[in-house]
Structures are given as structure tokens and as C-alpha cells.
Amino acid sequence: MQQALIGIIGGSGLYHMETLQNAKEHAMDTPYGKPSDVLVTGSVHDVPVAFLARHGRGHRMIPSEVPYRANIHAMKQMGVRYLISMSAVGSLKEEMKPLDMVLPDQFIDLTKRRDSTFFGDGAVAHVSMAEPVCSSVADALARAVEQVSTDDHITLHRGGTYVCIEGPQFSTQSESHWYRSLGASVVGMTNMPEAKLAREAQIAYATLAMVTDFDCWHPHEEHVTANLAIANLMKNAERAQHIATAAIRIIGKERPASIAHNALASSLVTQPSDMTAETRRRLNTIIGAEK
Numbered sequence: 001m002q003q004a005l006i007g008i009i010g011g012s013g014l015y016h017m018e019t020l021q022n023a024k025e026h027a028m029d030t031p032y033g034k035p036s037d038v039l040v041t042g043s044v045h046d047v048p049v050a051f052l053a054r055h056g057r058g059h060r061m062i063p064s065e066v067p068y069r070a071n072i073h074a075m076k077q078m079g080v081r082y083l084i085s086m087s088a089v090g091s092l093k094e095e096m097k098p099l100d101m102v103l104p105d106q107f108i109d110l111t112k113r114r115d116s117t118f119f120g121d122g123a124v125a126h127v128s129m130a131e132p133v134c135s136s137v138a139d140a141l142a143r144a145v146e147q148v149s150t151d152d153h154i155t156l157h158r159g160g161t162y163v164c165i166e167g168p169q170f171s172t173q174s175e176s177h178w179y180r181s182l183g184a185s186v187v188g189m190t191n192m193p194e195a196k197l198a199r200e201a202q203i204a205y206a207t208l209a210m211v212t213d214f215d216c217w218h219p220h221e222e223h224v225t226a227n228l229a230i231a232n233l234m235k236n237a238e239r240a241q242h243i244a245t246a247a248i249r250i251i252g253k254e255r256p257a258s259i260a261h262n263a264l265a266s267s268l269v270t271q272p273s274d275m276t277a278e279t280r281r282r283l284n285t286i287i288g289a290e291k
């Protein structure tokens with residue numbers, strides 16, 4: 001049974017969803033271990049939603065420790081078809097200022113030690129990541145920002161490239177200048193492999209990125225520290241809740257089609273009949289191999 005249509009992954013500073021009605025906690029397990037924390041299901045504007053704190057409530061996991069596969073698998077088990085990620089990011093562009101919001105449409109993955117696929121062990125798939133973000137979910141977020149912005153002006157930047165680093169250390173100045181030379185817009189530590197795994201699970205994914213700092217490239221601005229990033233994020237936390245709530249209403253009503261929903265149709269190389277029974281069992285939630 002579908003328990004949630006929309007998933008929300010709350011990043012730094014976003015450990016609860018305040019507008020969730022009839023909230024119920026689920027301690028879940030997956031073939032890839034346990035998610036970062038309980039999934040909290042409930043409804044927002046009568047739309048079934050599942051919320052997960054990416055770093056766990058209390059922020060206990062560094063980005064490399066976040067169990068990305070278990071998190072996406074748990075969302076898939078809940079029936080989630082649309083996933084909104086909320087993330088703190090450093091700005092790599094003069095015009096993207098702290099407290100601004102960005103809807104990235106591309107990623108550069110510089111992570112080094114994370115499990116980034118559900119496949120392997122006798123099952124091969126190569127999903128396309130050419131367009132890693134679902135434009136319909138990003139569009140719903142943009143409209144939600146517009147609605148919330150009527151009382152409280154928010155500067156939103158549509159499109160941009162999010163560079164994902166391994167962390168947990170912030171970047172060196174040379175690295176920060178290098179990301180800028182690549183044309184990237186923002187830097188963070190968590191959206192990869194999350195976006196890749198969401199695509200493999202055929203879940204439409206988009207990120208609302210909240211700028212907290214100028215990383216360390218800017219000649220006149222303070223270099224990022226965790227305290228600076230969290231202080232700026234807390235200023236945006238309430239807005240983020242309102243935006244997520246408005247986006248849920250839009251997506252719940254429109255239920256847009258997404259290229260993500262059919263991502264495996266042209267990507268699965270190994271036929272389920274050529275997989276071992278154990279691999280089929282492990283992948284069942286992702287590919288429906290036992291149907």
C-alpha cells in the first residue's frame with residue numbers, strides 16, 4: 001500500500017517537518033541497512049508524505065556516513081514517487097548570496113567513498129544522469145517559493161550546478177577557485193549519490209538549496225565555518241518548511257509525469273530471469289523483479 005506520495009529529506013538544520021499531520025514514526029530496514037533515522041509519515045494538505053532527517057535527528061552523521069542507499073530504498077518502500085531534498089550549500093557565484101535559494105539542475109560528483117548504486121552482484125543497469133533533476137518537481141518548488149515570497153521576499157536562482165564534495169572538511173581555496181572555473185554555482189556534501197540513487201529507484205528528485213556562505217573563494221567575505229553555515233540556515237529554516245508545504249500541495253494536486261518514473265525502461269541490462277534469486281529478492285523493491 002502506498003503510504004507516501006512525496007518524500008522530504010531534511011538536511012542540516014531541518015530535522016522535523018512541522019506541518020505534518022497525524023505523524024507516525026517508522027523504524028525501517030532495507031537490504032542496504034537502516035536509514036539515517038525513522039521515517040515520519042503523515043499528511044500535508046491531505047497529501048501523504050514521508051519525512052527523513054538526512055543526518056539523523058540531532059545531526060549525528062557526517063556526509064560520508066549517511067546511508068544514502070538505505071534512505072532512498074526506505075522512501076521507495078513507502079511508495080514515494082517525488083522526492084524533495086533540502087540542503088545547505090556554499091555559493092560559488094557573487095550573485096548567489098547567503099539566504100538566497102537555488103534550484104540546481106546539474107551536479108558534479110566529486111565524492112570518493114560512497115556506495116552509489118543499487119546494482120552490482122549479478123544485476124547491471126546504467127541509468128541516464130544527463131538531466132539529474134526532475135524539472136516538474138523543481139518547477140513546483142519555484143512556484144512554492146513564489147507563493148511564500150509574497151509576504152517575505154526570497155531571492156531564488158533557477159538552475160545551476162551543485163558540486164558535491166566528500167567532506168566533512170570544507171574545501172581549500174584552490175579547490176573553491178577550481179569549482180568556480182568549472183562554472184559551478186554551489187557546493188555541498190550530500191546530493192551525490194542521493195540524486196543518482198533516486199534516479200535508479202525511478203523517483204523524481206529535486207533539491208532546494210539554501211545558500212549559507214561564500215565557501216572560501218571570495219576576497220571580501222568570511223570563509224565558511226559550520227557555525228556560520230548553521231546560523232544562516234536557521235534563519236531560513238521556517239521559510240524552508242513553508243516552501244516544502246506549498247510544493248507538496250502543488251505536486252499532490254498535479255502528480256506530474258517525470259522522466260525519472262521510467263528511468264529503468266531503457267537502462268536495465270540484465271534481465272531479471274538472468275539474475276540469481278537472491279539478487280532478484282534484493283532488488284525487488286527497486287525493479288519489481290519478483291512480479
Ligand SMILES: CSC[C@H]1O[C@H](OP(=O)(O)O)[C@H](O)[C@@H]1O
Nearest residue numbers: 011012063087088188189190229
Ligand atoms: C553544517 S554545514 C555542512 C553540511 O550542510 C550540508 O548538508 P545538507 O545537504 O544535508 O544540508 C552540507 O552538504 C554539509 O553536510
Ligand SMILES: Nc1ncnc2[nH]cnc12
Nearest residue numbers: 088089090187188215224
Ligand atoms: N561551503 C560549503 N561547502 C560544502 N558544504 C556546505 N554546506 C554549506 N556550505 C558549504
